[in-house]
Amino acid sequence: MTTFDFNQVRDFAAGVNAELDQCENGEGAQCRTIDATLSYCAERCGKFIEEVRKWGRDVFAGRVAFDPAAEQLWKAELSQLYLRAINLLTLGNQAEQSCFVLDGKRKLESSLWNVHQLLDGWVTPKLSVGPSARQKVVFTDADRRRIESLPSLPADWTPDDPHQAAQLRRFKEL
Amino acid sequence: MADHSPAVVIPTQIHLKHGLFRAICHWPFADSFVGRLLRYDIPQRIKLGNGRMWAYLDAAHEVIGFGSIDVCSDYSDLTGGKPHPYIPLLAVNPESEGRGYGKAIVRHLIGEAALLAVQPGNPCHDVLFLDVYTTSVRAIGLYEKCGFLKLRDQPLFDDIEQQTYFIMSQRILP
Numbered sequence: 001m002t003t004f005d006f007n008q009v010r011d012f013a014a015g016v017n018a019e020l021d022q023c024e025n026g027e028g029a030q031c032r033t034i035d036a037t038l039s040y041c042a043e044r045c046g047k048f049i050e051e052v053r054k055w056g057r058d059v060f061a062g063r064v065a066f067d068p069a070a071e072q073l074w075k076a077e078l079s080q081l082y083l084r085a086i087n088l089l090t091l092g093n094q095a096e097q098s099c100f101v102l103d104g105k106r107k108l109e110s111s112l113w114n115v116h117q118l119l120d121g122w123v124t125p126k127l128s129v130g131p132s133a134r135q136k137v138v139f140t141d142a143d144r145r146r147i148e149s150l151p152s153l154p155a156d157w158t159p160d161d162p163h164q165a166a167q168l169r170r171f172k173e174l
Numbered sequence: 175m176a177d178h179s180p181a182v183v184i185p186t187q188i189h190l191k192h193g194l195f196r197a198i199c200h201w202p203f204a205d206s207f208v209g210r211l212l213r214y215d216i217p218q219r220i221k222l223g224n225g226r227m228w229a230y231l232d233a234a235h236e237v238i239g240f241g242s243i244d245v246c247s248d249y250s251d252l253t254g255g256k257p258h259p260y261i262p263l264l265a266v267n268p269e270s271e272g273r274g275y276g277k278a279i280v281r282h283l284i285g286e287a288a289l290l291a292v293q294p295g296n297p298c299h300d301v302l303f304l305d306v307y308t309t310s311v312r313a314i315g316l317y318e319k320c321g322f323l324k325l326r327d328q329p330l331f332d333d334i335e336q337q338t339y340f341i342m343s344q345r346i347l348p
Contacts, residue, residue: 056222060215061248121190123221129210130262131332131339132248132305139251143325147252147301150323150345157348159285160278161185168285171292 004055006069012051013077016044020084034095038104041088045111048081049118059125062134066126075122082115181274183230183238185282190217194229198240202268207307207335211263219244219262226286230279238270241279243286245298249341252325258299259287259346276313280320287346300347308338317342 023031023040031037052074058064085108092105128134158165188194203209219225225244232238241264245257252258261283266275284302291300304322306313308329322342329338 053222056218060218060222118221121221123190123217125218125222126214127334128218129207129215129335130305131330131335132260132262132303132341133246134334135330135332137251137330137341139249144252146323146325147343150301150343152345153288153321153348155348159288160281161285164282164285164289167289168292171289171294174294 004058004064004070005067006073009070009073009077013073016048016081020044034092035102035104038088038092038102038108041085042104042107042111045081045085045115048078049114052078052118056125060128060133062127071124075119078115078119082112082119085112085115181278182233183275183278183282185228185230188227188229190220194237195227197237198229203265204268208263208265215262216242225262228282230275230282237267238275239266239279240264241283243283245290249303253299253301256299259290259302261302261304276316277320280316284320284346291347300345301343302346303341303343305339305341308340314340
């Protein structure tokens with residue numbers, strides 16, 4: 001079993017921090033404006049979140065062993081990133097008040113919300129209790145045919161819940 | 175209660191910090207497996223995956239059960255690699271069993287899965303999966319009444335829980 005270990009987390013976080021350093025120093029074409037800088041930071045937050053979630057899902061599925069040192073580093077680095085992004089957002093707020101609406105600010109606010117959701121009430125990953133994620137089942141062509149042959153719901157089917165039914169109609173109209 | 179007339183439940187989406195979640199964790203489940211799934215798997219599926227959870231209230235606004243759904247890739251070998259809806263866990267309050275609430279909860283979760291399969295932008299596969307241990311005879315009967323079919327007639331073996339289980343599935347769109 002491979003492990004997303006301390007060194008891999010450290011290297012990943014260092015890479016993201018270096019990218020943000022370059023951006024804030026005005027290096028690279030993608031950070032020429034405050035709006036672009038905010039967007040860049042939002043993207044890096046999203047990338048970080050996805051890596052943390054992927055690591056957690058890998059532990060959940062038994063694809064990697066849980067390493068408490070790696071977890072502590074994920075949390076510490078994510079907290080640092082959160083503070084850094086908050087500071088950048090403050091700059092964005094000041095710029096927006098004095099000039100115009102910044103699309104990047106909206107993106108960063110959304111990313112910050114996601115970072116906050118991950119950090120607040122942090123869930124330590126562990127191997128799944130239920131079998132679906134961790135049990136390595138070798139599916140056969142017969143299994144796949146069985147799934148393909150599952151009957152559809154009746155043509156006039158609609159959810160019992162009126163809110164679901166209304167939303168389903170809206171989605172189908174789109 | 176007749177099968178075609180499930181009890182009415184009022185779904186309320188809850189998060190991990192919701193008082194209802196903590197209350198549900200203290201229900202006296204006959205099978206300790208349910209409690210472990212609730213305390214360990216559900217938080218991970220919500221925080222690290224795409225999991226959502228509902229508490230279900232009766233007409234007197236008493237909490238009579240809960241249900242959860244995730245969009246994951248646990249059985250994506252059967253869905254052409256596409257993420258699919260999955261029911262990690264649902265349960266009726268042990269004090270409210272035998273009144274048809276289980277069927278109402280399953281039907282609500284099927285409705286949610288249908289929405290996930292038609293949502294604009296990133297719809298998931300239209301086959302909904304769940305796992306059930308072979309010892310849960312009543313649950314298997316409930317799922318079959320709600321339209322789920324066993325993937326195989328012979329159960330699979332869960333190496334860690336040392337129990338046999340069925341993978342069940344159904345198409346959730348007309």
